[in-house]
Amino acid sequence: MNPSDEIVFKLDGRPVGARPGEAILQAARRHGVEIPHLCYRDGLRPDGNCRACVVEIEGERVLAASCCRTPGEGMEVRSDSPRARSAQRMVVELLLADQPETSRSRDDELRQWAERLGVSGSRFPGREAPPPDRSNPAIAVQLDACIQCTRCVRACRETQVNDVIGYAYRGSHARIVFDQGDPMGLSSCVSCGECVQVCPTGALAPGNGAALLEADRRVDSGCPYCGVGCQLTYHVKDGKIVKVTGRDGPANHGRLCVKGRYGFDYPAHRQRLTQPLIRKPGIAKDPQGELDPADPLAAFRPASWEEALDFAADGLKRIIAEHGKHALAGFGSAKGSNEEAYLFQKLVRTGFGTNNVDHCTRLCHASSVVALLEGVGSGAVSNPVADVQHAEVVVVIGSNPIVNHPVAATFIKNAVKKGTTQLILMDPRRTELARHAAYHLPFRPDSDVALLNALLHVIVTEGLVDEEFVRLRTENYEALKQNVLAYSPEAMAPICGIDARTLREVARLYARSRASMILWGMGVSQHVHGTDNVRCLIALAMVTGQIGRPGTGLHPLRGQNNVQGASDVGLIPMCFPDYLRVDDEAARAKFERLWGVPLDGQPGLTVVEIIDAACAGRIKGMYIEGENPAMSDPNSNHAREGLASLEHLIVQDLFMTETAYFADVILPASAYAEKTGTFTNTDRIVQIGRQAVTPPGEARQDLWIIQEIARRLGLDWNYQGPREVFEEMRSAMPSIAGISWERLEREGHVTYPCASETDPGQPVIFTERFPTPSGRARIVPADIIPADERPDADYPLVLITGRQLEHWHTGSMTRRASVLDAIEPAPTVSVHPLDLEGIGAEAGDVLTVESRRGRIALFARADDGIPRGSVFIPFCYYEAAANRLTNQALDPYAKIAELKYCAVRVRKGGTVGREFGYQLRGRVA
Ligand SMILES: Nc1nc2c(c(=O)[nH]1)N[C@H]1C(S)=C(S)[C@@H](COP(=O)(O)OP(=O)(O)OC[C@H]3O[C@@H](n4cnc5c(=O)[nH]c(N)nc54)[C@H](O)[C@@H]3O)O[C@H]1N2
Numbered sequence: 001m002n003p004s005d006e007i008v009f010k011l012d013g014r015p016v017g018a019r020p021g022e023a024i025l026q027a028a029r030r031h032g033v034e035i036p037h038l039c040y041r042d043g044l045r046p047d048g049n050c051r052a053c054v055v056e057i058e059g060e061r062v063l064a065a066s067c068c069r070t071p072g073e074g075m076e077v078r079s080d081s082p083r084a085r086s087a088q089r090m091v092v093e094l095l096l097a098d099q100p101e102t103s104r105s106r107d108d109e110l111r112q113w114a115e116r117l118g119v120s121g122s123r124f125p126g127r128e129a130p131p132p133d134r135s136n137p138a139i140a141v142q143l144d145a146c147i148q149c150t151r152c153v154r155a156c157r158e159t160q161v162n163d164v165i166g167y168a169y170r171g172s173h174a175r176i177v178f179d180q181g182d183p184m185g186l187s188s189c190v191s192c193g194e195c196v197q198v199c200p201t202g203a204l205a206p207g208n209g210a211a212l213l214e215a216d217r218r219v220d221s222g223c224p225y226c227g228v229g230c231q232l233t234y235h236v237k238d239g240k241i242v243k244v245t246g247r248d249g250p251a252n253h254g255r256l257c258v259k260g261r262y263g264f265d266y267p268a269h270r271q272r273l274t275q276p277l278i279r280k281p282g283i284a285k286d287p288q289g290e291l292d293p294a295d296p297l298a299a300f301r302p303a304s305w306e307e308a309l310d311f312a313a314d315g316l317k318r319i320i321a322e323h324g325k326h327a328l329a330g331f332g333s334a335k336g337s338n339e340e341a342y343l344f345q346k347l348v349r350t351g352f353g354t355n356n357v358d359h360c361t362r363l364c365h366a367s368s369v370v371a372l373l374e375g376v377g378s379g380a381v382s383n384p385v386a387d388v389q390h391a392e393v394v395v396v397i398g399s400n401p402i403v404n405h406p407v408a409a410t411f412i413k414n415a416v417k418k419g420t421t422q423l424i425l426m427d428p429r430r431t432e433l434a435r436h437a438a439y440h441l442p443f444r445p446d447s448d449v450a451l452l453n454a455l456l457h458v459i460v461t462e463g464l465v466d467e468e469f470v471r472l473r474t475e476n477y478e479a480l481k482q483n484v485l486a487y488s489p490e491a492m493a494p495i496c497g498i499d500a501r502t503l504r505e506v507a508r509l510y511a512r513s514r515a516s517m518i519l520w521g522m523g524v525s526q527h528v529h530g531t532d533n534v535r536c537l538i539a540l541a542m543v544t545g546q547i548g549r550p551g552t553g554l555h556p557l558r559g560q561n562n563v564q565g566a567s568d569v570g571l572i573p574m575c576f577p578d579y580l581r582v583d584d585e586a587a588r589a590k591f592e593r594l595w596g597v598p599l600d601g602q603p604g605l606t607v608v609e610i611i612d613a614a615c616a617g618r619i620k621g622m623y624i625e626g627e628n629p630a631m632s633d634p635n636s637n638h639a640r641e642g643l644a645s646l647e648h649l650i651v652q653d654l655f656m657t658e659t660a661y662f663a664d665v666i667l668p669a670s671a672y673a674e675k676t677g678t679f680t681n682t683d684r685i686v687q688i689g690r691q692a693v694t695p696p697g698e699a700r701q702d703l704w705i706i707q708e709i710a711r712r713l714g715l716d717w718n719y720q721g722p723r724e725v726f727e728e729m730r731s732a733m734p735s736i737a738g739i740s741w742e743r744l745e746r747e748g749h750v751t752y753p754c755a756s757e758t759d760p761g762q763p764v765i766f767t768e769r770f771p772t773p774s775g776r777a778r779i780v781p782a783d784i785i786p787a788d789e790r791p792d793a794d795y796p797l798v799l800i801t802g803r804q805l806e807h808w809h810t811g812s813m814t815r816r817a818s819v820l821d822a823i824e825p826a827p828t829v830s831v832h833p834l835d836l837e838g839i840g841a842e843a844g845d846v847l848t849v850e851s852r853r854g855r856i857a858l859f860a861r862a863d864d865g866i867p868r869g870s871v872f873i874p875f876c877y878y879e880a881a882a883n884r885l886t887n888q889a890l891d892p893y894a895k896i897a898e899l900k901y902c903a904v905r906v907r908k909g910g911t912v913g914r915e916f917g918y919q920l921r922g923r924v925a
């Protein structure tokens with residue numbers, strides 16, 4: 001910053017400089033002078049309503065609010081003059097009058113200022129105190145402590161753009177309200193807790209009483225849930241996490257969602273596995289069976305670590321000896337750190353001797369990665385999410401970020417609210433984001449290629465192609481052009497269900513804008529034509545040149561907190577770390593040198609192929625760390641059959657999962673908050689998660705367990721911790737060569753590609769060339785391929801599976817997080833109200849949903865955002881597992897399953913859970 005840009009003014013008699021746009025209060029604080037303030041808070045728009053920050057300005061008749069006032073050159077400001085101080089004190093005293101006897105928060109800013117200003121009580125009568133509102137399990141509302149500073153209103157409306165909190169009534173009746181004055185728990189509040197984080201008095205406080213606790217320790221770490229990669233602080237008391245607050249990380253700017261803020265207590269759940277377990281002899285693995293709610297561990301006996309590890313490794317060795325190394329496979333975890341994922345794939349490749357190693361990315365963005373590698377030579381995002389603020393047009397397709405990437409969604413909403421960005425939402429369902437969209441295209445499920453080819457047709461035929469970009473930076477354009485000529489909007493309208501005029505408008509808007517960015521999710525990727533869907537998105541960006549600049553590009557929103565990193569470090573069957581193909585001679589030679597063992601040159605099997613091979617008896621043994629395929633794989637009857645037929649199954653998890661039910665040996669591992677390691681978010685930002693609490697009982701670090709298995713397979717490993725593993729990874733991976741552990745600790749986050757210690761990292765890539773052999777992007781045309789299983793007379797409806805805000809995937813973590821489970825305690829199926837009426841049911845009734853593969857019963861939820869003829873089910877409920885219904889048909893390129901589409905029928909009636917031996921909410925004591 002050039003000091004001459006500063007405005008010099010006098011503060012309390014001393015000359016100080018203010019930066020352009022900086023308010024007096026902010027400049028003062030930078031120079032060590034704290035002016036009292038309550039309604040002002042960093043990160044929120046200054047509102048100037050509380051007047052606690054008034055200062056006296058030489059020559060001005062009235063006092064000025066220093067949070068809103070910028071200084072002028074030579075201005076003389078006094079924050080400590082008798083007049084200013086007495087006004088500040090008066091404000092604090094007036095506010096104190098209404099306060100409850102005892103404070104609602106240990107960090108009560110009003111009482112802190114009262115003390116600093118020497119205000120000990122209030123001479124004024126208080127107003128009548130409103131009763132507490134405990135209707136939201138996450139947030140305690142105690143408005144007797146509210147000072148009406150409206151920080152919560154701004155946080156809710158302007159930061160998170162949830163528009164729930166308002167300010168209503170007049171005079172002494174004025175107060176904050178939720179929606180139309182509803183109890184908070186019945187309002188549209190999504191419990192992100194941004195209001196709690198900014199509340200100065202604890203009028204809005206964590207529901208568990210944490211505002212009154214003094215933490216023993218605060219540990220800066222990250223969120224264990226999604227790929228956004230929010231940074232946060234764990235507040236630890238008596239060895240337990242009691243509270244979480246957002247930290248100013250590059251991907252979250254202090255914001256969190258309900259899971260990050262309130263989903264922290266699953267590691268302390270009473271059902272944590274605390275000792276190794278070995279299956280009792282003679283207890284069969286029944287693929288149709290379920291965990292016994294009364295005694296889930298009935299089939300197992302406790303064992304020492306020594307015995308369990310020997311048993312685990314001996315089983316693997318026996319299978320290698322009897323059936324060969326390719327009879328083994330491993331599923332690693334995208335919930336664990338980069339170091340864990342790296343060691344896991346190294347163990348499978350060098351200890352088992354096979355490339356049969358994969359993880360949930362296969363069910364996730366596998367198709368996106370295949371299409372991106374083919375098209376632009378890199379599977380990662382071109383631009384960070386935060387770039388939406390530089391975009392004129394943002395396309396969100398097949399993604400529900402308000403639910404699944406809530407903090408990323410806030411940046412999209414902020415950009416729209418600013419008025420500079422238009423949002424185009426393409427999703428068969430009308431999700432919450434539709435409210436913020438200039439266009440919502442509720443197209444028919446499964447018709448992405450028809451829709452996107454129609455847009456390409458308009459661009460190609462209306463002269464909207466960026467000819468220069470196409471000529472200089474791409475290849476194969478002619479083939480695309482020829483192909484899309486057959487896909488006019490008029491021809492596609494009846495197929496995708498969107499009228500031709502809208503298709504034309506949207507195509508023009510995307511193509512003509514100065515900067516357009518596309519973000520997508522599982523609605524695009526989880527189809528038998530997932531790769532084709534993504535090819536179309538890539539083509540859109542290429543023919544319009546909407547890539548390689550800020551606010552443009554392609555962003556597949558990554559799901560798990562470390563799915564980007566796990567893939568980068570080689571937890572996939574076809575690639576070594578940094579996406580070097582296992583069938584590439586040079587690549588293999590490189591890793592044989594580094595790891596000191598001969599490596600297999602055949603790509604291994606993928607997730608669903610491994611399960612198929614287990615069913616067919618070709619895979620005999622598996623090591624599953626941090627995944628729950630019995631719940632997350634398609635057609636779970638088939639998946640469970642595969643798991644049950646294994647001769648030897650090692651499961652390493654936090655809980656007794658549906659997958660562990662089939663295990664021969666169970667190894668109790670460490671949760672996110674119990675370990676230190678690096679994690680890579682959806683933006684390619686590498687960050688550190690730090691250990692806040694210790695694993696319970698005999699549960700151990702995943703990194704330690706993986707190494708102990710490796711040693712027993714004859715590998716000579718002795719990594720002293722994540723840092724040593726990271727150093728090895730870094731030496732093998734040019735993409736992160738410039739990221740040292742020290743640098744990560746120092747800077748808190750570094751974006752890759754990062755070639756050297758002085759490289760700042762590259763948030764926006766493909767600016768000049770693509771990392772393909774030719775340096776150009778390859779455009780690949782696609783044609784319409786229908787879903788594998790279409791509705792028919794027997795199964796007339798489409799089943800869409802996906803997620804809901806409070807729960808994580810298979811529910812193993814979030815259904816054991818008390819607040820999250822309290823908000824969403826039971827399985828539901830969302831149905832259009834008219835379809836509900838059609839089957840004679842009402843919201844709240846039990847419905848039975850049946851496909852050719854299975855049947856579940858759940859509670860009906862009426863949702864007019866669901867397209868008629870479809871139903872939506874989240875896959876997190878063990879007692880109504882959606883994957884009992886889904887189809888395991890695969891995309892031929894990416895081997896991703898068609899989790900977003902299969903045929904079902906629905907009838908009224910059924911008993912939730914009973915059929916599978918569960919009582920609703922009866923999960924094990
Ligand atoms: N709360 C929560 N957040 C999560 C997760 C979680 O389990 N819970 N999981 C994380 C993970 S691993 C992932 S991958 C992400 C996933 O995040 P998303 O991709 O947002 O996930 P989904 O809810 O599975 O599906 C997204 C949308 O696809 C739409 N869709 C259905 N059929 C079609 C179709 O034919 N075409 C198109 N274009 N769209 C269709 C659905 O209506 C749905 O709104 O979320 C991450 N975040």
Ligand SMILES: Nc1nc2c(c(=O)[nH]1)N[C@H]1C(S)=C(S)[C@@H](COP(=O)(O)OP(=O)(O)OC[C@H]3O[C@@H](n4cnc5c(=O)[nH]c(N)nc54)[C@H](O)[C@@H]3O)O[C@H]1N2
Binds near residue numbers: 559670
């Ligand atoms: N029907 C349907 N099915 C789907 C999808 C869909 O949209 N619809 N989406 C698919 C997608 S995108 C994904 S990503 C997958 C996710 O599928 P999974 O990865 O199988 O699901 P999670 O529930 O996240 O499983 C993580 C497991 O790891 C455990 N765990 C958590 N932290 C740790 C740790 O630090 N160490 C160890 N050892 N264990 C840990 C948890 O207890 C849990 O059992 O599901 C897929 N399945």
Ligand SMILES: [Mo]
Binds near residue numbers: 364365560
């Ligand atoms: Mo995912």
